[in-house]
Amino acid sequence: MKKSFKRKAISLLTTALLLGSLAGCGNGETSTEDGGTNTATSGETIKIGLNMELSGDTASYGSNARDGAMLAINELNAAGGVLGMQIEPIERDNKSDAAEAATLSAALIGEEIAVQVGPLTSGCVNASIPVLSEAGIPIVAPAATAANITVDPDTNEVRPYVFRVCFIDPFQGTLMAQFALDSGYTTAAIYKDTSSDYSQGLAESFKTTFEAGGGTIVAEEGFTSGDRDFRATLNKIKGTNPEFLYVPGYYQEVAPLIKQAREAGITIPMGGGDGWDSPDTLSVAGADALNNCFFTNHYSSEDADEKVVAFVTAYKAAYNDKTPDAFAALGYDAIMAVASAIESAGSADPQAITDALASLTDFEGVTGTMTMDEQHNPIKAGVIIEYVDGAQVMNTRIEP
Amino acid sequence: MNNILEINHLTKTFGGLNAVSDVNMYIEKGELVGLIGPNGAGKTTVFNLITGVYRPNEGSILFDGKSIGGLSPHRICREGIARTFQNIRLFKNLTALDNVKIAFHKEVNYSLLSAVFRTNRFYQGEDQIEQKALELLEIFQLGDKRNELASNLPYGEQRRLEIARALATDPKLLILDEPAAGMNPQETNALTELIHWVRGQFNLSVLLIEHDMSLVMGLCERLYVLNYGQILASGLPEEIRNNPKVIEAYLGEEVTKVVSGS
């Protein structure tokens, strides 16, 4: 009896020690969290709610967007804030859970935020909208690309408080389908991520445009996020002899997929969306495999544009030399767009911000210059980027 | 039909080894029969076959004229066979009263919906069960321990509770697996009396495995001796006591025990 207690006590002690060391590490890591608030001098601040996916299955999107957004806030605050007021970020984790995202929005309203930035995924944004709209708080979604975010699908009315800084799924899919048709391909295969509505959305618009342009989809296959072995399906696709392979997915899966496709002898051109954009794509798939691969994007981290270079440099300096992906850039742009709206409105009142966002014109973001259209989607340039021996080369720039 | 239990050519193999082979037994109504034999002879396996824990490979088991071989344990219990276990298997984290109440399960006369909606029928049924369970606990002198957790009872009382629990299923045949194991002679004597009394009171037949020879000889009316999975001998206690084959089987065990130093 005594002995077993001793044993248990030892194991408790070990776990306690582990937890202790954990907490110790934690302090160092999470210090970026409130870095923006320490320079606040005047009593008045502009509160921006960051409702992001920081844990759960889309945690990596949320944390990158958070990092981008925090960088923007720190830059703004260091430059004296907006309208002389410091920005106070209130960061909350929605655990990649729609209900949690809605609950957090309600909590953020209670904290008197002027605007909410995030969540990243369309599902979480959709859940947040009713609460925020009821309270008259604008929401800027950095990366929710689903078509039905800014427009109510039931009534076809524009949702007055909902904005985004990214282009929408149909735009990307259409762009790539048009590109494939223009290149003279008449047959294509689609290999999409069935667990992601983003991927499904892109695939659908690609299919529609491609078929409308006289092309044929010879195969439509799917994987789920987290998969790493695609060879069986690739072999099957290879058997259908398409001229073009559309893989709308995220780089985590797409990079090994491209590599395995090339290894399996699939030499046809492949195309995808902004989810491809990550330095990991190159390091995993390799330069050779990526030749003859194209993807639509908001921005390219290798872009020589000075705004992009400045952003990438600042981001790397702030976060251990990590290269910003599209989520980081969109998070950054979302904050900057809000700041720009506040400046042009001359007020940090939610309604004023909403009105200013609706009439946002020629805002110069890292991901391009954008103007809000009447459906609250930004009109901005899209680019098709081609990999040439490992380098991202701008193949086509499609101006709005 | 005078036999409550009839076993014919019962065989059970585990991975090619015969644990029990070609066993024939019978128990008359109201009889008190003992099953003895050295360790590992297959006694508990026979019990497990009768109570449906194992399915026999061959042979038949007739209970009250009905074949029960291969039936699932709860069906066999409902037919009227109840048992105790060699290493007590009470519901340890439940009270003595609940242990017995559970065994009254087949007397539940209210439906699930009655329970959920707490109808009058539910309360009547529960009251009946509670009363019967308490009576049974009183009989086994456990009335004042009704709210003790089974695991907190002393060893002897746990044994008694197990028998009480078995009786709650309203059996015709009670099977006891080493009921006196770990008891001192005084307790064993009390147990002997108890079993005798219970048999009369509840109109039972009893089959028991026991190592304690004084208990077996004093209690059982007839004995079966099992060795290496086979019936070595059967008969009245005196006959068994003087049977040379039996002596050899037991002596053999004693000798091995001495040799192996245990």
Place this chain on the structure above:
Amino acid sequence: MLNFIQQLINGLSLGAIYALIALGYTMVYGIIKLINFAHGDIMMVGAYVGFFSITLLGTNVWVAMLFAMLTCAVLGIIIEKVAYKPLRNSTRIAALITAIGVSFFLEYIMVFLLGATQRVYPADAFPTQTYHFSGLLMTNKDIFVIASAVFLMIILQLFIKKTRTGKAMRAVSLDQDAASLMGINVNHIISVTFAIGSALAAAAGVMYGVFYGTINPLMGMVPGIKAFVAAVLGGIGIIPGAMAGGFLLGILETMVSGYGNSLFRDAAAYGVLILILLIKPTGLFGEKSGEKI
């Protein structure tokens, strides 16, 4: 036909990874009758140790694998001593819940320390070479994982059948009390089992990194469950069964993707699990054994 053989090869090399993880699973289950949910996560830790060994210490992939195996062997022993041993006499559900706890602990402590983002395994650690034989395609990595799975299975089988420790393991898996009466140090044997099982998982982790190019803290979850399915398929507790189960599952998934509907590949894997549990819960190689009463 050619395509079929190609798919078979793909299936085998996918299955080899499952088989490697399943080997450790089945050993641990065999000895303490516990589904070690954390097994897939030990594989993840192994992949990270290998990663840091290559990138920070600049070792080659073999040394990295050795490092990973040693680290995870120790980790396995610690997990067993801290989390599982105190529960050896508890209910099964308590042990299972603890195993789930350990699994989540490993996953999120890594997320906490290293972030949720994936890491890219250095591609030059194990350069790919592609071989073509009459229309069929194989890489040196395919050959490497398949060969290692078979090789490790044989070594393990020999170890268990021939060595003293191996025999003691079998004894403990049959009956712990009896084994300890025979003078076997049960605690020691369980530790050794965890060490070997975890080391195998670590090897699988490094191979996974090399093979698929990226690792992340949650990478162990799905392969862990799949490997368990493989172990059950082959008959849990049986070493060659785990390997056969792994290969079978790999081939099954490949065939479902290649000839059926890729959308339902995972559903098929879990479906097979439920099916095998229904028809032959002891697995393809397993023998039935009754519970002792």
Place this chain on the structure above:
Amino acid sequence: MELLKRNPAALFLKILILAGIFSAIQYMISFKILSTYYQMTLTTLCLNIILAVSLNLINGFTGQLSLGHAGFMSIGAYVSVVFTQNLDAPFLLALFMACLGAALAGLVIGIPTLRLRGDYLAIATLGFGEIIRIILYNIEAVGGAAGITGIPKLTTWPWLFGSVVLTILVINNLTNSSYGRAIVSIREDEVASELMGINIVNYKILAFIVGAMFAGLAGGLYAHFFYIIKPNTFGFMKSFDVLVMVVLGGLGSTSGAVIAAIFVTILSTVLQSFPELRMVLYAMVLIIVMIFRPQGLMGNKELSFKILRRKRGEAKK
């Protein structure tokens, strides 16, 4: 009615307390004292109570480890939405169908797997939850991975309160009957239980169906409060969260499950800003509770006036 005669004072007191809680909160909602945020947290809390109490029936009382609770919840959510959105059915009918659908799924998964030993059940239910998710991904009619949005908000406080009370009442009445004792005996010792004439497979399936049914109810309520459902919402993580509550509260104690659901909901709100730490903490809670108190914090004890009284009595001695 016997129910009234037994202990009228206690019954009256209970009804009074419940009515008090109900009207107090209803008052705060009606007069906008409770902000939207607190209303949402309250909803999550109620759903967690329903989930924890129902999972506790399977994991705690029956002793079978089920890791597919979120799967049953998702069936309830989808079924109810199909009924309200596509068939314009009244909410009550939709919730009823949600329960029925989930119960049916419980039966389908229960019949085959509950013949197996406990640890296989855990994996089988895990696989079952995944299968449901994969199927939902691939059904275009329910939105695939994007799920369904624009669900009418029908879940109000009276519905939530009623559902919580119903869940606790049904499961409490069930466990405190012969049927409940049979279920508990399975957890204690399957073999002995069967030899006492209890059809353990049937009772396991019963527990499984009832547990699944209430998970389905929670799913239906969830869908009609949070406006959107998608397959990912009902992943393994959700099942894990509920498991933490059950373990913390005590395997086999309904009041423990309720207390733990409240505690974990609040804790998770407090730990909002430390997401990774929250998961590490949850994991450690599981490990530490199992090592030191494998029966859970409350064990199988129920919090009742009787216990409180007894405790006071002991203190006096």
